[in-house]
Amino acid sequence: MNRDRTADGTGTGDRRHRVVIVGSGFGGLFAAKALRRAPVDVTMVARTTHHLFQPLLYQVATGILSPGEVAPATREILRRQRNAEVLLGEVTDIDLETRTVTANAPLTTFRVEYDSLIVAAGATQSYFGHDEFAEHAPGMKSIDDALELRGRIFGAFELAELETDPATIARWMTFVVVGAGPTGVEMAGQIAELAHRTLPGEFRRIDPRKARIILLDAGDSVLGTFGDRLSGKALQQLHRLGVDVELGATVVGVDDDGIEVADRDGRRRRIECRTKIWAAGVSGSPLGAHLASRAGAETDRAGRVKVEPDLTLPGRPEVFVVGDLMSLDRLPGVAQVAIQGGRYAARQILRRLRGEPADQPFRYRDKGSMATISRFSAVATVGRLRLAGLTGWLLWLAVHLLYLVGFKNRVTAVLHWFVSFIGRGRSERTVTLQQVLARTALREATESATPAVTAAATGSDGSTGTDVPGQRAAVPGPEAARHGAPEQPTG
Numbered sequence: 334m335n336r337d338r339t340a341d342g343t344g345t346g347d348r349r350h351r352v353v354i355v356g357s358g359f360g361g362l363f364a365a366k367a368l369r370r371a372p373v374d375v376t377m378v379a380r381t382t383h384h385l386f387q388p389l390l391y392q393v394a395t396g397i398l399s400p401g402e403v404a405p406a407t408r409e410i411l412r413r414q415r416n417a418e419v420l421l422g423e424v425t426d427i428d429l430e431t432r433t434v435t436a437n438a439p440l441t442t443f444r445v446e447y448d449s450l451i452v453a454a455g456a457t458q459s460y461f462g463h464d465e466f467a468e469h470a471p472g473m474k475s476i477d478d479a480l481e482l483r484g485r486i487f488g489a490f491e492l493a494e495l496e497t498d499p500a501t502i503a504r505w506m507t508f509v510v511v512g513a514g515p516t517g518v519e520m521a522g523q524i525a526e527l528a529h530r531t532l533p534g535e536f537r538r539i540d541p542r543k544a545r546i547i548l549l550d551a552g553d554s555v556l557g558t559f560g561d562r563l564s565g566k567a568l569q570q571l572h573r574l575g576v577d578v579e580l581g582a583t584v585v586g587v588d589d590d591g592i593e594v595a596d597r598d599g600r601r602r603r604i605e606c607r608t609k610i611w612a613a614g615v616s617g618s619p620l621g622a623h624l625a626s627r628a629g630a631e632t633d634r635a636g637r638v639k640v641e642p643d644l645t646l647p648g649r650p651e652v653f654v655v656g657d658l659m660s661l662d663r664l665p666g667v668a669q670v671a672i673q674g675g676r677y678a679a680r681q682i683l684r685r686l687r688g689e690p691a692d693q694p695f696r697y698r699d700k701g702s703m704a705t706i707s708r709f710s711a712v713a714t715v716g717r718l719r720l721a722g723l724t725g726w727l728l729w730l731a732v733h734l735l736y737l738v739g740f741k742n743r744v745t746a747v748l749h750w751f752v753s754f755i756g757r758g759r760s761e762r763t764v765t766l767q768q769v770l771a772r773t774a775l776r777e778a779t780e781s782a783t784p785a786v787t788a789a790a791t792g793s794d795g796s797t798g799t800d801v802p803g804q805r806a807a808v809p810g811p812e813a814a815r816h817g818a819p820e821q822p823t824g
Contacts, residue, residue: 349372349373349374350372350373350374350448350449350682350686351373351374351376351446351447351448351449352368352373352374352375352376352447352448352449352450352451352682353375353376353377353378353434353445353446353447353449353450353451354375354376354377354378354450354451354453355378355379355424355427355434355450355451355452355453355454355620356377356379356452356453356454356455356656357377357379357381357383357384357385357407357419358384358385358387358453358455358656358657358671359453359656359668359671359672359675360451360453360455360655360656360657360671360672360674360675361377361379361451361453361655361656361675362384362407362410362675362738363671363672363675363676363679364451364453364655364675364676364678364679365377365411365414365417365675365679366411366414367675367676367679367680368416368417368679368682368683369414369416369417371416371679371682371683371686372686373416373449373682373686374416374418375414375416375417375418376417376418376419376420376445376447377407377411377417377418377419377420378420378422378424378434378436378445379407379419379420379421379422380421380422380423380424381404381407381421381475381476382406382407382408382419382421383404383405383406383407383476384404384405384406384407384410384738385403385404385475385476386403386404386736386737386738387403387474387668388515388668388733389402389403389733389737389746390403390473390474390475390476390478390479390516391473391479391516391519391520391523392523393476393479393480393483393761394473394478394479394480394482394483394486394520394523395483395486395520395523395524395527395759396483396487396527396531396759396760396761396762397523397749397750397753397759397760397761398746398749398760398761399745399749399760399761400476400479400480401742402737402742402745402746402749403476403737403742404476405738405739405742407419409739410738410739420436420438420443420445421438421439422436422437422438422443423436423437423438424436424454424620425437426623427450427452427620427623427624427627427652428627429627429628429649429652431446432446432447432448432450432651433445433446433447434446434447434450447651448651449651449652449653449682449685450651450652450653451653451655451675451678451679452620452624452638452652452653452654452655452658453654453655453656453658453671453674453675454617454618454620454621454656454658455618455656455657455658456474456615456616456617456618456635456637456657456658456666457472457474457615457616457617457618457619458472458473458474458611458614458615458616459613459614459615459616459635460611460613460614461613461614463587465587466584466587466611467611468587468773469587469588469589469609470511470587470592470609470610470611471485471609471610471611471772472610472611472612473516473520473610473611473612474615477771477772477775478772480768480771481768481769481771481772482610483761483764483768484764484765484766484768484769485607485608485769486508486524486527486608487762487764488764488769489505489506489508489607489608490505490506490532490536490539490541490544492505492607493505493506493539494536494537494538494539500605502539503545503605504590504591504605504606504607505607505608506539506541506543506544506545507544507545507547507604507605507606507607507608508521508524508544508545508546508547508606508608508610509547509549509592509604509606509608509609509610510524510546510547510548510549510610510612511549511550511584511592511609511610511611511612511613512549512550512611512612512613512614513548513549513550513552513554513555513556513557513578513580514556514557514558514612514613515556515702515703515704516612517548517550517610517612517613518548518555518556518567518571518704518706519704519705519706520610520612521546521548521571521576522570522571522574522576522705522706522707523707524544524546525546525571525574525575525576525707526574526707526708527541527759528541528542528544528546528575529541529542529574529575530757531757531758531759545577546574546575546576546577547576547577547578547579547604547606548571548576548577548578548579549579549582549584549592549594550578550579550580550581550582550613551580551581551582551583551584551613552580552581553580553581554568554580555567555568555571555578555580556704556712558665558702559702559704559712559714560714560719562719562721563712563714563719563721566712566721566722567704567706567712567721570706570707570710571706574706574707579594581596581597582594582595582596583595583596584613585601587609589607590605590606590607591603591604591605591606592604592606592609614635615635615657615666616635616636616637617632617635617636617637617638617657617658617660618636618657618658619636620658621636621637621638621654621658622636624638624646624652624654625638625639628646628647628648628649628652629647629648630646630647630648632660633660635660637657637658637659637660637666638654638658638659638660639660639661640653640654640659640660640661642661642694642695643681643691643692643694643695644659644661644674644677644678644681644695645681653674653678653681655671655674655675655677655678656670656671656674656675657671659674661695662697664697667702668736669697669698669699669700670697673695673697673698674695674697677692677695680692699716700715701713701714701715701716701718702714703725703728703729703732704729705726705729708726708753708754709722709723709726709754710722710723710725710726711725711726711728711729712725713725713728713729715728730750733746734746734747748760749761
């Protein structure tokens, strides 16, 4: 098969060029859509069945939007793109020599071949070397995270209603958000609005308005990347909402009942609270370190792969790395970087197929940044323009409607925003115990299932279950899964 490829991945045989895209986020999705009219076959391999509009996850967590409004099915988005297929699987290995991608899906493992590869695997929550904090302080990077936090937030008020001890009630009604970037500020602001506008009058034993919302950050300011003026306005609005902002505070311990903080003077103190939310940092997907080690490339401190100016892996012109997994010129991990990077990689592939010279190095065009603080209040930077308050919020509203995928999603989002921002209600308040416990249970189930999947994919002699390039491994059936052993493949 290798004889049909040139060094840069351009096929020379009769078959169509194969582009594999890892990840269904902004980078992966926009790369796939940019190739919709290209003479290529696109295979997207993603660990979820949906494209996630991550900037609005906090609204899922606080009951404003439903999961489907921020996470439309990837198959639905690409249903009219006849040259694209979508496969569910978490990529675990990329073989740069044979140009194959190996992925694990529930109860099976499969491989696909590529001529060009676009890796847009995204980022995960970073706990800065303290991964044990995740047990008690969930991050907010997935629909699962948002639903768990929704259960924790609304559940905290419900459980406070059952208590009679003032100290226990106070612990349930204290919410700590770690990280004063856009996600943390938006989350703290929405919990404050929930406590002060939505829930009062619904409880008989507690007053939700007495809830304490604390925003912690080790830095000197909130929304520090927005500049001093907008940062100051954001801080004022948070104070008006009743959010306690504590800067210069580093988290040094987290447990079920509270959080330990070290101040700049070295003094340690404890905040008693049951609900902790981590929004303090991100790191590249573990796939980045794997890919870098395979190629002899470097990663930055956040685990992102250092790429060439054309977004390719050093020494591997057929492999592009885009989005949050890419490290180039200190570009931020925001949606626009991923979108522009995905489109750029697609253009480069098309130019090669046409025999045209390479395009200019990737150049990011900053279209601005924005963050909401509360209803009718946001901060935004667009070029030299600095907006705050209602004008910033209206710009935020327009931009987010523009990038929500699908007309249906936009219509329902507007309806839910109307209910929440004009009225006092929250349209999506349904919570279950399963949401709160699912993360731990899923991790345990995945860990127990991994040996069975590995055995099915490799065989007892260590040989792979798929020896023919492009063919997928045999899938163990559901009965075998329930009994804890893989079924034998049938003829």
